[in-house]
Amino acid sequence: MSRFRGVGTIAERELSSYFRQPAGWLIIAFYLFLIGIIFSMFVLQPGQPASMRSFFAFSGWLLLPVAPAISMRLIAEELRSGTIESLLTSPIGGAALVVGKFLGACGFLAAMLAPTMLYIVLLDRVSSPRPDMGPLVSGYVCLLLLGVLYLAIGVLASSLTSNSTLAFLMTLFTILALLFVNNAAQFVPDFLKPVVFSLSLVNRVGDFAKGIIDTAHLFFFLSTSAWFLFLAVSAVELRRTR
Amino acid sequence: MVLVDSVHKSFGAVAAVRGISFELKPGQVAGLLGPNGAGKTTTIRMIAGYLLPDAGRVVVSGYDTVAQPVGARYRLGYLPESTPLYGEMKVTEYLDYRGRLFGMPRHVRKPAIEFAVSRCWLKEVRARKIGTLSKGFKQRVGMAAALLHNPAVLILDEPTNGLDPTQIRETRQLVRELGADRTMLLSSHILSEVEKLCDRVIVVCAGKVRADGAPAQLVRDHGNSAKYMVQAKGGRPGDDDRLVRLWSNLPYVQEVVRTNPDKRGEVTEWTNWVVSSKAGAPDLREFIAAAAMQNGTVLRELRTEVITLERVFLRLIEEAETPAKPAPAEPLKDTLTPSVAPPTGTVTPGPAAAKPAEPIAGGAR
Numbered sequence: 001m002s003r004f005r006g007v008g009t010i011a012e013r014e015l016s017s018y019f020r021q022p023a024g025w026l027i028i029a030f031y032l033f034l035i036g037i038i039f040s041m042f043v044l045q046p047g048q049p050a051s052m053r054s055f056f057a058f059s060g061w062l063l064l065p066v067a068p069a070i071s072m073r074l075i076a077e078e079l080r081s082g083t084i085e086s087l088l089t090s091p092i093g094g095a096a097l098v099v100g101k102f103l104g105a106c107g108f109l110a111a112m113l114a115p116t117m118l119y120i121v122l123l124d125r126v127s128s129p130r131p132d133m134g135p136l137v138s139g140y141v142c143l144l145l146l147g148v149l150y151l152a153i154g155v156l157a158s159s160l161t162s163n164s165t166l167a168f169l170m171t172l173f174t175i176l177a178l179l180f181v182n183n184a185a186q187f188v189p190d191f192l193k194p195v196v197f198s199l200s201l202v203n204r205v206g207d208f209a210k211g212i213i214d215t216a217h218l219f220f221f222l223s224t225s226a227w228f229l230f231l232a233v234s235a236v237e238l239r240r241t242r
Numbered sequence: 243m244v245l246v247d248s249v250h251k252s253f254g255a256v257a258a259v260r261g262i263s264f265e266l267k268p269g270q271v272a273g274l275l276g277p278n279g280a281g282k283t284t285t286i287r288m289i290a291g292y293l294l295p296d297a298g299r300v301v302v303s304g305y306d307t308v309a310q311p312v313g314a315r316y317r318l319g320y321l322p323e324s325t326p327l328y329g330e331m332k333v334t335e336y337l338d339y340r341g342r343l344f345g346m347p348r349h350v351r352k353p354a355i356e357f358a359v360s361r362c363w364l365k366e367v368r369a370r371k372i373g374t375l376s377k378g379f380k381q382r383v384g385m386a387a388a389l390l391h392n393p394a395v396l397i398l399d400e401p402t403n404g405l406d407p408t409q410i411r412e413t414r415q416l417v418r419e420l421g422a423d424r425t426m427l428l429s430s431h432i433l434s435e436v437e438k439l440c441d442r443v444i445v446v447c448a449g450k451v452r453a454d455g456a457p458a459q460l461v462r463d464h465g466n467s468a469k470y471m472v473q474a475k476g477g478r479p480g481d482d483d484r485l486v487r488l489w490s491n492l493p494y495v496q497e498v499v500r501t502n503p504d505k506r507g508e509v510t511e512w513t514n515w516v517v518s519s520k521a522g523a524p525d526l527r528e529f530i531a532a533a534a535m536q537n538g539t540v541l542r543e544l545r546t547e548v549i550t551l552e553r554v555f556l557r558l559i560e561e562a563e564t565p566a567k568p569a570p571a572e573p574l575k576d577t578l579t580p581s582v583a584p585p586t587g588t589v590t591p592g593p594a595a596a597k598p599a600e601p602i603a604g605g606a607r
Contacts, residue, residue, distance in 0.1 A: 002312070009342040013328075020330040082326035086387070089290040089320045090343040091312045240294045242253065 006092035010100025014074070015107040023069075028112050031066055035059055039119050050127035053209060055119065056139035060205060063147055068171035070108055071154020072164040074101040075236065079162035084239075094236035098229055102155050109147045113140070135211035142208030145221035146201070150175055152225035152232075159235040243268045243425040244289060244395055249298035251284050258284040260449035261298070266395075266442075271421040273436030274429040276446035277559055282429040283323055285446065286399045289427070290320040303394050316344065319388035323399040325381050329373025333364055333383055336372055337390055344391040358386035362416060378409030385416060396420060398428040402435060414439060433552050445555060447562035457551050468519045470530055473543035476513040481539065485515070488533040494523035512542060 018024030035058065042054035075098070078084040087097055123131050150171070157170035182200035185193050197203065204217045244266040251259040259281045266272055274282045287293040289300050291307045291314055299306055305313035328336060334355055341351035359368050362382040367375055372383055381401065388396060401417055402410045417428065417439055430436050436443055437457050445453040445460070453460050474485060482500065489498045497518040519526050527544055534541050 005345065006343050009339065013339055017328070017330060082322060082324050083328065084326075085287070085290075085292050085322040086320070086326060086340075087343070089292050089315060089318070089322075090340070091315045091345065092343055093312075240292065242293075 003093050003095045004099060006090070006096045007100040007103065010087075010092065010097060011103035011107065014101050014104025015111075018070075018104075018108045023073075024108065027066060027069055031062060031112055032115060034062060035116060039116075043119070043123065044126070050123055050129065050131035052119065052123065052131070052136060052139060055116075056143060056209065059113075059116075059143055060146055063143070063150055064172065064175060066112075067109070067147055067150030068154050068157075068168045068175070070105050071151050071158055071171060072168040073158065074105060074155055075158040075232070076162050076164045076167045080164070084236075088236075088240070095233045098155060098159065098232045098236055102151060102229055102232075105151045105155070106148055109151065110144070113143060113147075132211070135209070138208045138211045138213050141213055142205055145208075145218070146205065149178075149201075149221050149225045149228075152228035153178075156228045156232040156235065159232040243270070243303060244427065245299075245301040246285065246289060247299050247301070249285065249288055249295045249300060251281075251288060251293060251296050258449055259288070259295075262446065262449070262451050263298075264444055264451060264454060266425050266427060268394075268425055269423075270442055271426045271428075271440050272442040272444055273440035274427060274444050274446055275431070275433060275436045275555065276429075277431055280431075280446045281449040282431075282446055283399055284449075286320075286397055286427070286429050290318060290322075290397055291315055292320075292322075316391065317394050319391065319393035319396045321381075321384045321388045321396075321398045321401060323403060325384035327372045327380055327383055327387075330371060332371055333368045333375075333386075334359070336383065337386060340387045340390055346391060354390050354392065358390045361389070361419070362386040363412075376409070378405055378412060381405065381409070381413055382416065385413075385420065389420060394424060396424055396426045398426070400430055401428055402430070402432065410435075433555050437551050443551070445558050447559050450562070452558045452562055453554070460554050461551055468523060468526075469547040470517040470519070470526060471543065471545050471547060472515040472517060472530060472534075472541060474513050474515060474534060475540040475542065476511060481537070482513065484537050485534065485539060488537055489515075489517050489530060492526065492529050492533060494519045494526060496520045 038058040154171040158167040302314040303317040307314045502514040
């Protein structure tokens with residue numbers, strides 16, 4: 001495990017750096033403001049069933065700009081400012097750097113989503129019958145898995161360029177491609193169609209919305225995220241040999 | 243302590259480092275000197291482990307930077323060229339972070355931070371955010387971070403780059419202190435800096451080592467000719483030719499050049515000359531004066547131009563950058579040639595110069 005020595009140090013610094021800069025607070029404020037409006041307009045309505053389905057659907061879409069905004073500076077900024085040189089000449093390796101950065105970003109995502117748990121408490125207090133906890137848990141699991149995957153894509157994009165804006169756009173377009181890849185199924189040969197459908201995020205998210213936590217979906221999100229992180233580690237290490 | 247063995251590095255079609263080799267002994271303070279684009283930073287980055295060499299090897303304290311990178315990095319402190327730091331962190335927070343990256347436990351980290359803060363004169367700014375510090379202080383923070391884990395080898399890339407004169411003086415003082423008890427390699431394109439701080443100079447140009455040694459030794463080995471600036475009374479017909487012949491025939495004289503313009507048809511009262519000697523020549527002033535007296539020429543000035551490391555450096559760079567040129571067909575302007583000299587535009591000494599050193603007529607003591 002010596003390849004991952006220093007992961008905790010990197011993750012901790014990364015997480016704290018979000019809160020040292022206005023950008024981190026702005027992202028949280030932007031997300032909570034919009035999601036608060038959604039909650040009050042679509043969930044907290046008299047006569048509505050005690051479900052947070054609309055909340056999770058909008059949250060998923062909000063992650064589309066938010067996750068790239070969280071991840072765009074992770075490595076790109078180190079490349080731009082030159083701090084990558086100090087990091088890569090310290091005893092930590094590229095793997096520890098990438099995983100540490102990723103975990104720091106995941107921590108920030110969790111911190112951003114954490115205040116929305118109050119909505120569950122609120123919904124539980126005001127609704128009768130009380131909300132079914134199954135879809136609530138699966139909804140949060142889905143949001144976290146989507147966020148983790150988006151951030152992993154963002155880490156890879158950030159490792160490829162020193163330009164944060166470019167990293168943001170690369171992440172956004174890759175996510176959009178994964179979301180709408182099933183629309184491309186009609187253009188591919190039949191034998192490739194199952195592959196295209198299996199890559200589609202929309203189909204998997206639909207299951208979570210129904211309250212189903214399928215281990216195949218869990219495996220897909222986690223293994224795809226790991227694959228993007230592996231590519232990011234390779235991109236960082238390749239810089240030594242460029 | 244540091245071994246750089248036939249290291250090569252290319253970026254695409256550009257060969258940045260082409261077979262650089264040198265070895266630093268424990269306690270040695272060496273300067274990597276060269277013009278911009280010479281390959282200094284690439285060499286330093288390979289030693290620090292940020293870049294991997296295409297060929298050759300780098301060994302730091304017995305650890306190969308490719309095969310045993312972690313071992314090498316623990317033994318090396320590195321200050322990159324632009325001192326990249328995290329502006330949002332406080333000085334001690336940043337040092338604590340660096341200490342943790344090097345796996346230093348808290349009980350070791352705390353005293354190490356105190357030592358680095360005091361050694362790099364950072365006490366007054368220890369609680370301030372790095373982004374609010376002056377460039378000089380940022381440089382010191384970078385150095386404190388580099389020496390925090392008490393490395394045996396310290397590598398500083400352009401440590402005074404972009405600093406004002408006061409900051410440069412302070413940084414040099416700090417570098418001098420740090421170099422007292424560890425092996426240090428610093429790169430610079432500022433010659434005076436290397437001359438003042440280092441006991442060894444490695445001149446790099448176009449990706450190769452052009453010279454390597456103590457500053458005084460480099461001046462001795464590569465100083466080639468000393469130059470003597472002479473002002474002589476002119477005005478008599480044939481004076482110039484006679485002076486050239488007399489001086490050119492002195493042993494060790496390589497070249498005699500008249501420097502003030504020889505206007506056609508005008509009699510110049512005072513003529514200026516540069517007499518260049520070969521490498522290893524003794525002081526020729528008394529012989530130049532004696533030869534002038536032999537010609538009945540009055541001298542108003544005779545002085546030696548001191549050969550500095552700067553001149554050696556410039557010459558080495560010039561040699562490296564200039565491809566071998568064919569001899570010009572015409573004599574150079576303002577260069578006088580004696581009748582026996584080849585028409586190369588450069589006055590070469592006569593047969594006497596080829597002989598071993600011997601007492602010069604009229605100049606014997």
